[in-house]
Amino acid sequence: MSTAASVQIRTAGSAGFHLNRRGRFLLVGFPVLVVAVLAAAAAVFFGVNGMAPAAASEERPARAVQSVTVGYGDTLWDIAGRAEPDAARNETILRIGELNSLDGADLQPGQVLFVPTSG
Missing domain, CATH: 3.10.350.10 (LysM domain)
Incomplete structure (x- = not known):
């Protein structure tokens, strides 16, 4: 009976897959970082383009x-x-x-x- 006692039973949660700190960053942190950078770039792009016509018209009036x-x-x-x-x-x-x-x-x-x- 000693052989039956030494057998470990694995459950679904302990499949042998463990994420270290780098793995957690790549799985969660990196996509969040990419989304944040894209959101910031979109905000700058649309903010600059939205303000450009107003800024240009104030600086130089239209001339013939x-x-x-x-x-x-x-x-x-x-x-x-x-x-x-x-x-x-x-x-x-x-x-x-x-x-x-x-x-x-x-x-x-x-x-x-x-x-x-x-x-």
């Missing part, structure tokens, strides 16, 4: 624009001076770049640009 055809030898400096002679040319050049999505200062004769108008 006109189209100008680039002539041979024209530069952004020249065009900015003709478009808004009383304004700072560097600011006008930046505005022309924004209106036309320009990457640089290279212009081609015959190119049509939108420029802000003074007034």
